[in-house]
Amino acid sequence: MNSIIFRSVSRLLMGLMLLFSLFLLWRGHNEPGGGFIGGLVAAAGLVVYGLSDGPKSMRMILRFEPGAIALVGLLIAAAAGILPLLLGLDFLTGLWLFIGATATDKGLALGTPLLFDIGVYLTVVGGVVGMVIAIEESL
Amino acid sequence: MSQSFPLRTGFLVGLFTAAALSSWFVMQVPEISAGQAKTLIVDWVPRLGVELAFRLDGLSLLLCLLISSIGALVMLYTSGYFKTHRDQGRLQWLLFGFMLSMLGLVTADNVLLLFIFWELTTITSFLLVGFDHENRKARRAALQALLITGGGGLALLVGLLLAADITGTYRVSEMVASGDLLKNHDAYPLVLTLILIGAFTKSAQFPFHFWLPNAMAAPSPVSAYLHSATMVKAGIYLMARFQPALGSTDMWFYTLSIVGALTAVWASIMALRQTDLKLMLAWTTVMALGILTLFLGSDVRIAALAAMTFLIVHAFYKCALFLVIGNVDYATGTREVDKLGGLAKLLPITTVVGMAAGFSMAGFPPFLGFIGKELKYEGALAIAEEPYLIAAAALAANAMMVAVALAIVIRVFLKGKTTSDREAIKEVPWTMWLGPLLLAAAGLFTGIFPDMLAKSIIQPALSDVLLIETTVKLSLWHGINVPLAMSIATVAIGTLLFIKATPVRNNINEVMQRWPITGDRVYQLALSGTERFARGLTDRIQSGSLSQYLTIVFGVFVVSVAGVWITHRVPLVLTDLTAVPPLALLVCILMIGATAVVAVSRSRLLSICALGIVGSGVALLFLIFGAIDVAITQLMVETLFVVLIAAVMLKLPEFSGKEHPGTGGSMRDASIAIGCGVVMALVTIAVGVSPLDLSITEFYEAASLPEAYGRNIVNVILVDFRALDTLGEVAVVAIAALAVIALVTVRTQRKTPEG
Numbered sequence: 001m002n003s004i005i006f007r008s009v010s011r012l013l014m015g016l017m018l019l020f021s022l023f024l025l026w027r028g029h030n031e032p033g034g035g036f037i038g039g040l041v042a043a044a045g046l047v048v049y050g051l052s053d054g055p056k057s058m059r060m061i062l063r064f065e066p067g068a069i070a071l072v073g074l075l076i077a078a079a080a081g082i083l084p085l086l087l088g089l090d091f092l093t094g095l096w097l098f099i100g101a102t103a104t105d106k107g108l109a110l111g112t113p114l115l116f117d118i119g120v121y122l123t124v125v126g127g128v129v130g131m132v133i134a135i136e137e138s139l
Numbered sequence: 140m141s142q143s144f145p146l147r148t149g150f151l152v153g154l155f156t157a158a159a160l161s162s163w164f165v166m167q168v169p170e171i172s173a174g175q176a177k178t179l180i181v182d183w184v185p186r187l188g189v190e191l192a193f194r195l196d197g198l199s200l201l202l203c204l205l206i207s208s209i210g211a212l213v214m215l216y217t218s219g220y221f222k223t224h225r226d227q228g229r230l231q232w233l234l235f236g237f238m239l240s241m242l243g244l245v246t247a248d249n250v251l252l253l254f255i256f257w258e259l260t261t262i263t264s265f266l267l268v269g270f271d272h273e274n275r276k277a278r279r280a281a282l283q284a285l286l287i288t289g290g291g292g293l294a295l296l297v298g299l300l301l302a303a304d305i306t307g308t309y310r311v312s313e314m315v316a317s318g319d320l321l322k323n324h325d326a327y328p329l330v331l332t333l334i335l336i337g338a339f340t341k342s343a344q345f346p347f348h349f350w351l352p353n354a355m356a357a358p359s360p361v362s363a364y365l366h367s368a369t370m371v372k373a374g375i376y377l378m379a380r381f382q383p384a385l386g387s388t389d390m391w392f393y394t395l396s397i398v399g400a401l402t403a404v405w406a407s408i409m410a411l412r413q414t415d416l417k418l419m420l421a422w423t424t425v426m427a428l429g430i431l432t433l434f435l436g437s438d439v440r441i442a443a444l445a446a447m448t449f450l451i452v453h454a455f456y457k458c459a460l461f462l463v464i465g466n467v468d469y470a471t472g473t474r475e476v477d478k479l480g481g482l483a484k485l486l487p488i489t490t491v492v493g494m495a496a497g498f499s500m501a502g503f504p505p506f507l508g509f510i511g512k513e514l515k516y517e518g519a520l521a522i523a524e525e526p527y528l529i530a531a532a533a534l535a536a537n538a539m540m541v542a543v544a545l546a547i548v549i550r551v552f553l554k555g556k557t558t559s560d561r562e563a564i565k566e567v568p569w570t571m572w573l574g575p576l577l578l579a580a581a582g583l584f585t586g587i588f589p590d591m592l593a594k595s596i597i598q599p600a601l602s603d604v605l606l607i608e609t610t611v612k613l614s615l616w617h618g619i620n621v622p623l624a625m626s627i628a629t630v631a632i633g634t635l636l637f638i639k640a641t642p643v644r645n646n647i648n649e650v651m652q653r654w655p656i657t658g659d660r661v662y663q664l665a666l667s668g669t670e671r672f673a674r675g676l677t678d679r680i681q682s683g684s685l686s687q688y689l690t691i692v693f694g695v696f697v698v699s700v701a702g703v704w705i706t707h708r709v710p711l712v713l714t715d716l717t718a719v720p721p722l723a724l725l726v727c728i729l730m731i732g733a734t735a736v737v738a739v740s741r742s743r744l745l746s747i748c749a750l751g752i753v754g755s756g757v758a759l760l761f762l763i764f765g766a767i768d769v770a771i772t773q774l775m776v777e778t779l780f781v782v783l784i785a786a787v788m789l790k791l792p793e794f795s796g797k798e799h800p801g802t803g804g805s806m807r808d809a810s811i812a813i814g815c816g817v818v819m820a821l822v823t824i825a826v827g828v829s830p831l832d833l834s835i836t837e838f839y840e841a842a843s844l845p846e847a848y849g850r851n852i853v854n855v856i857l858v859d860f861r862a863l864d865t866l867g868e869v870a871v872v873a874i875a876a877l878a879v880i881a882l883v884t885v886r887t888q889r890k891t892p893e894g
Binding site for chain 2: 024028029030031032033034035036037040041043044047048051066067070071073074077078080081091092094096106109111113114116117119120123124126127128130131132133134135136137138139
């Protein structure tokens with residue numbers, strides 16, 4: 001689609017959607033959002049960009065092979081499961097770090113569920129974008 | 140050069156392992172023959188009762204000695220036979236693998252382990268028979284052997300599992316020692332049938348015998364090792380092993396006797412027909428296996444003794460003869476008995492070996508074959524039920540062996556002249572005559588001094604078959620008795636058959652041409668029938684028409700769900716629609732309108748956009764009812780879907796109005812679509828009727844924050860409570876995406892081979 005308006009807007013839109021997707025990923029544990037939704041939003045943003053600029057430029061900004069991104073995501077999710085195994089806990093047990101916790105406030109809560117969610121996010125982005133690129137390139 | 144390093148390693152590793160194992164087994168003889176079995180047990184999958192349990196007792200030791208020592212000799216032979224063959228390395232590795240599987244089979248003490256080794260020998264046999272894979276006949280024979288013995292293996296597995304269930308143990312040794320438990324069980328006929336199908340297919344018993352002669356497409360050393368000395372004895376081993384647990388019943392006796400006798404007699408007739416020496420030997424092997432089965436049918440001590448002795452006799456002479464025929468083939472380039480003759484001067488060592496092995500086969504004294512034959516007659520006459528029938532079958536088979544042995548000794552080596560296109564016929568290298576020479580010598584040595592063999596090897600094996608302490612004495616001279624008279628008759632009939640070989644062959648051929656049915660033909664019909672059926676089914680189901688696939692999928696959905704609805708008489712109660720927020724009703728009306736547009740529109744883009752409205756409407760409904768996460772997901776999926784479909788659809792030609800050939804097309808599609816809609820509506824109403832179980836929801840609401848530190852229950856479920864499910868789902872996403880990428884990319888590359 002060779003429309004200059006769409007092309008300028010699509011970049012802006014992609015940037016916003018990618019940021020928003022990270023926001024969704026981060027807040028997912030407490031507010032609506034999460035890795036799956038975040039991944040879909042990011043993929044939608046990238047696909048919009050791909051519509052205006054073509055699959056080639058989509059590959060360029062991804063820098064990595066989308067299939068590889070999906071597999072790395074899968075590995076990260078699996079790692080979040082294996083980590084507690086190393087401590088003798090069950091597979092996928094949540095491990096938590098409370099940074100700067102006080103008696104009343106639990107501070108910054110970081111845990112393996114977040115790591116797991118990042119894996120889900122990457123898998124969804126890589127998988128969806130990979131399929132779209134492949135289909136667009138075949139047309 | 141053809142013999143690079145890795146090819147040579149296969150041979151060296153195989154040979155040294157076989158030799159080492161063979162010596163180790165020899166060293167175990169004193170302990171085992173004293174009645175002490177050796178065991179080795181390692182846990183493998185304890186929850187499933189699978190353990191690496193091995194047990195070396197008298198019966199196992201007998202077979203282990205044969206497998207490892209003949210294995211070493213055959214590997215040595217192969218190194219000469221295939222000296223310049225580029226695939227010798229592969230063959231040697233396969234032989235080595237087969238030897239280990241076979242040793243595993245006869246020492247496995249866990250039924251599942253036994254089955255695994257059983258199938259491993261089937262697979263290695265498949266690869267070995269199909270060694271000459273550029274030859275169509277070899278490929279067919281390999282597949283046939285695989286299908287028949289593999290199929291029998293599956294029956295065996297079921298039989299063994301049933302037996303394990305009845306006896307409550309997976310250990311072979313405990314099962315064997317379980318007395319009459321199996322025999323008195325109601326399922327005994329089934330267990331016995333299944334296990335015997337396994338044994339009969341492996342040991343080429345009628346009506347599964349035909350794969351063995353076909354397997355002669357394998358190279359000579361393979362035939363010598365697998366199809367005469369070891370693998371085909373696996374079924375015999377199985378029957379001998381399980382005789383204490385399954386034998387001594389009428390069903391056991393009659394099945395084994397009849398099948399064994401039928402196999403032996405039929406194979407005798409077929410052997411007389413052959414002019415190819417190797418096929419002649421193959422049919423006599425089938426016959427020998429029939430005889431072994433016949434003698435395992437009875438629990439009379441002397442019959443079992445005859446079986447055990449003949450097992451050894453046969454392994455010695457038959458393996459040697461196969462290798463001798465291999466030598467003849469190697470030196471002259473032919474195996475046709477009519478083209479061969481007078482090889483004694485040209486191949487002196489091979490001739491000596493061939494004569495020694497042939498005499499053992501014919502049962503002439505002082506070879507071990509003579510003792511074997513006398514024992515067979517003694518055993519047959521000792522069987523109370525049908526002594527004459529069994530003796531007659533044994534007599535016919537033995538006479539045949541005399542005829543075949545004479546054909547080899549006299550027609551190939553002594554009389555006549557060879558017509559061969561080879562310029563000079565030379566004796567084979569030492570690697571190729573040493574093995575058969577040792578085997579033939581063993582037949583002679585043990586014939587003259589049978590006591591050592593009897594005490595140290597046959598006696599402990601026999602004790603394991605009969606589960607009683609027994610003493611075995613073997614001797615050449617039994618005195619003047621009925622077996623001796625039968626021996627003389629055997630030689631007379633055999634000689635007559637040999638002299639009249641050509642007319643006999645012609646007569647049999649004449650009958651066989653009109654013979655309506657053979658196992659091989661039945662196999663071929665079954666195989667091609669299966670192929671035809673599969674092709675027809677595939678053509679029907681996989682027509683390649685997308686609209687047909689969708690029709691089937693949605694049609695089945697409508698019919699099955701509606702069927703459940705009607706048969707279960709689900710009450711149809713409409714919920715109070717006034718409780719629905721007006722905004723939701725508005726969205727619903729919008730969706731209905733969009734659906735109508737999809738159905739009637741003639742523009743693809745319009746249809747896709749309208750479909751997008753339907754999907755977004757669903758997302759809006761989720762939003763209205765408070766499921767924000769689901770709403771966002773739905774919206775995103777919908778967006779991506781519309782974008783993708785639009786990208787694909789826009790490349791297609793315009794609607795031509797001819798998408799539905801045939802008049803009923805759109806009516807059919809419409810009725811399926813309406814049916815789907817109605818059924819889904821009914822399901823939704825039914826879900827609303829049944830009361831909601833909120834206990835799970837309440838658990839998550841209560842546990843989410845304190846246990847998983849998250850307030851968004853949906854996400855906490857996804858990444859914490861049910862993270863394993865999510866892990867599986869994302870794995871599916873990744874794999875599906877990779878599959879789509881691969882499929883699409885392959886298609887693109889096929890379209891433009893340069894790009």
